[in-house]
Amino acid sequence: MKRFQYSDTLLRLPEQFFAKLVDKIQPYYEAGYDMINLGQGNPDQPAPDHVVEALQKASENPLYHKYAPFRGYPFLKQAIVDYYKREYDVDLDPEKEVAVLFGAKTGLVEVSQCLLNPGDFALVPDPGYPDYESGIALAGAESYKMPLNRENAYRPVYSDIPEDVLRKAKLMFLNYPNNPTAGIATPEFFTETIDFANEHNVCVVHDFAYGTIGFDGKKPHSFLQTKGAKEVGIEVYTLSKTFNMAGWRIGFALGNAEVIEAINLLQDHYYCSIYGGIQEAAAAALNGPQQCVTDLVALYEDRRDAFISKLNEHGWEVESPKGSFFAWIPVPDGYTSESFTEMLLEEAHVIVAPGNGFGENGEGYVRVGLLCDKERLIEGAERMVAQIDLS
Ligand SMILES: Cc1ncc(COP(=O)(O)O)c(C=O)c1O
Numbered sequence: 001m002k003r004f005q006y007s008d009t010l011l012r013l014p015e016q017f018f019a020k021l022v023d024k025i026q027p028y029y030e031a032g033y034d035m036i037n038l039g040q041g042n043p044d045q046p047a048p049d050h051v052v053e054a055l056q057k058a059s060e061n062p063l064y065h066k067y068a069p070f071r072g073y074p075f076l077k078q079a080i081v082d083y084y085k086r087e088y089d090v091d092l093d094p095e096k097e098v099a100v101l102f103g104a105k106t107g108l109v110e111v112s113q114c115l116l117n118p119g120d121f122a123l124v125p126d127p128g129y130p131d132y133e134s135g136i137a138l139a140g141a142e143s144y145k146m147p148l149n150r151e152n153a154y155r156p157v158y159s160d161i162p163e164d165v166l167r168k169a170k171l172m173f174l175n176y177p178n179n180p181t182a183g184i185a186t187p188e189f190f191t192e193t194i195d196f197a198n199e200h201n202v203c204v205v206h207d208f209a210y211g212t213i214g215f216d217g218k219k220p221h222s223f224l225q226t227k228g229a230k231e232v233g234i235e236v237y238t239l240s241k242t243f244n245m246a247g248w249r250i251g252f253a254l255g256n257a258e259v260i261e262a263i264n265l266l267q268d269h270y271y272c273s274i275y276g277g278i279q280e281a282a283a284a285a286l287n288g289p290q291q292c293v294t295d296l297v298a299l300y301e302d303r304r305d306a307f308i309s310k311l312n313e314h315g316w317e318v319e320s321p322k323g324s325f326f327a328w329i330p331v332p333d334g335y336t337s338e339s340f341t342e343m344l345l346e347e348a349h350v351i352v353a354p355g356n357g358f359g360e361n362g363e364g365y366v367r368v369g370l371l372c373d374k375e376r377l378i379e380g381a382e383r384m385v386a387q388i389d390l391s
Contacts, residue, residue: 009138009140012137012138012140013134013137013138014130014133014134014137016130017130017357018039018130018353018357021039021341021351021353021354021357024342024345025037025039025345025351028345028349033349034349035349035350035351036349036350036351036372036376036379036380036383037351037372038350038351038352038368038369038370038371038372038377038380039351039352039353039367039369040353040369040371041179041325041326041369041371042246042369042371043240043241043244043246043325043371044371044372045244045296045299046244047243047244047245047248047285048243048244048285048288048292050284050288050289051243051245051281051282051284051285051288052281053284054280054281054283054284054285055277055278055280055281057280058276058277058280058281059277061276061277061280063276064275064276064277064280067272068272068273068274068275068276068279069273070264070267070268070272070273071099071100071264071267071268071273072098072099072100072273072274072279073273073276073279073280074094075279075280075283076100076279076280076282076283077094077095077098077100078094079282079283079286079287080092080094080098080100080252080254080286081093081094081097081098082286082287083286083287084222084224084254087222088222088224088225089225090222090224090225090254092224092254092255093257096257096260096261097230097254097255097256097257097260098252098253098254098260099252099253099254099260099263099264099267100250100252100273100274100279101236101238101250101251101252101253101263101267102249102250102251102271102274103238103240103246103249103250103251104207104209104236104237104238104240104251105131105251106249106251107236107251107252107253107263108129108131108132108135108173108205108207108236109131109134109135109138110135110263110266110267110270111135111171111205111234111236111253111259111262111263112132112135112136112138112139112141112171113135113138113139113266114259114262114263114265114266115139115170115171115203115259115262116135116136116139116140116141116170116171117139117140117141118139118140118141119141119142119168120139120141120142120168120169120170120171121141121142121143121144121165121168121169121170121171122136122141122142122143122144122169122170122171122172122173123143123144123146123156123161123165123169123171123172123173123202124136124143124144124145124146124172124173124359125145125146125148125156125173125174125175125178125359126145126146126147126148126358126359126360126361126362127148127180127181127355127358127359127361127362127365128148128173128175128178128179128180128358128359129173129175129179129207129209129358130357130358132173132207141170142168144161144165144169145359145360145361146160146161147160147361148178148181148183148361149361150319153183154178154181154182154183155183155185155189156174158192158193158196166200169200169202170201170202170203171202171203171205172193172197172202172203172204172205172233173205173207174193174204174205174206174207174223175206175207175208175209175210176206176208176210176220176221176323177210177211177213177214177220177322177323177324178210178323178324179209179210179324179326179358179367180326180328180353180355180358180362180365180367181326181328181365182321182322182323182324182326182327182328183322183323184214184218184220184322184323185220185221185223186221187221187225187226190221190223190225190226190229191226191227193223193226194226194227194228194229194231194232197232197233198228198231198232202232203232203233203234203256203259204223204229204232204233204234205233205234205235205236206222206223206224206233206234206235206236207235207236208220208222208223208235208236208237209236209237209238209240209241210241210323210324210325211237211241211242212241212242212293212296212297213241213242213296213297213300213323213324213325214297214322214323215297215300215301215304215320215321215322215323216301216322218322218323220323222235223235223255224254224255229255230255230256231256232256233255233256233259234253234254234255234256234259234260235253235254235255236251236252236253236254237251237252237253237254238250238251238252239251239282239285239286241325242285242293242296243285243292243293244296245281245282245285248278248281248282249274249278250274250278250279250282300325300370302374303370303374303377304320304321304327304370305320306374306377306378306381307327307368307370307377307378307380307381308320308321308327310377310378310381310382310385311329311381311384311385314385314390315390316332316385316388316390318330325369325370325371326367326368326369326370327367327368327370328355328365328367329352329365329366329367329368330364330365331355331364331365331366332388332389332390336356336363336364337354337355337356337357337362337363337364337365337366338354338356340352340354340366341353341354341366343387344366344383344384344387347387348383348384348386348387349383350380350383350384352366352367352368353366353367353368353369354366355367368380
């Protein structure tokens with residue numbers, strides 16, 4: 001018997017699927033096996049030197065020992081809007097259209113608490129990033145899962161959403177380049193999304209966590225580049241992937257002023273803003289040289305090519321990801337996502353993420369993170385193909 005009863009809100013939270021996976025993996029490490037971990041989404045490269053130096057220098061500034069302004073330092077908000085202007089030619093008001101976040105995850109959970117009531121629906125991609133569901137559960141709302149399939153280029157088909165769901169839908173999450181499918185958006189798809197959002201009065205939240213990671217010379221589109229985007233929603237961006245700053249916890253939401261005000265208001269109650277030294281380092285990353293980003297994308301592309309061509313070489317036909325740092329791989333006949341993941345863990349000592357952990361519609365796939373050295377990735381691919389019969 002527990003002494004303290006958890007609140008209904010806490011009990012509504014979905015199970016953390018991947019926490020279970022970590023428990024399964026641990027004994028293999030303890031037994032000393034040479035494991036190749038392709039299951040996680042944690043960038044393996046360090047943050048750029050000039051960003052680390054900016055933080056070192058900022059740590060000596062006593063101003064940052066004090067509470068930061070609630071909604072972030074103006075210099076950071078200016079750096080954010082300048083970055084979006086330079087990178088995407090999008091105009092934003094630093095005061096009204098920017099919210100500074102403790103990483104994208106925080107904003108993606110908060111926005112549901114800002115806009116949803118019990119009985120409301122949020123439209124979520126399936127498969128998709130699991131934390132959208134966390135915010136929806138905290139708000140006591142429901143989710144409607146929009147299937148992402150290979151046939152639809154991993155984009156939802158809005159005409160398939162039932163009328164009764166549309167009547168209750170207030171929010172929609174999208175994410176391109178996509179985790180876990182590696183699908184990308186087109187400007188036409190974003191235009192279609194804006195039409196849909198206007199017709200049904202749904203707020204669009206575009207999660208642009210992998211915004212810089214596009215391959216084959218194609219830079220991913222920002223949702224805010226599409227005409228009318230700011231009227232219907234926001235984009236959430238993070239420095240975690242673009243600048244390898246996942247541990248630093250810094251991101252931002254941009255776009256519709258009403259939604260941004262709601263996020264800022266909620267955050268006024270939860271936090272004082274992020275440590276000033278991190279804000280300064282984030283501004284250094286956004287304002288500074290972008291060659292580190294170009295190099296990072298080239299590194300992921302090189303890993304992608306090495307990994308995918310190794311599978312293809314052995315007769316395992318796998319689509320080459322167009323963006324993100326994930327490969328979305330159909331499991332061979334006779335396996336489910338989980339049985340294939342377990343077999344690879346036991347027999348190949350390779351860790352992948354089972355697709356069903358990202359939603360029912362992820363069944364039949366596993367996700368591979370391109371987050372270790374090329375040589376290890378090639379070895380991982382070799383160990384994988386050695387386990388399956390491709391004849
Ligand atoms: C699709 C997606 N959105 C958001 C996040 C969270 O990013 P952050 O580190 O900024 O919280 C991740 C992290 O893995 C992600 O994959």
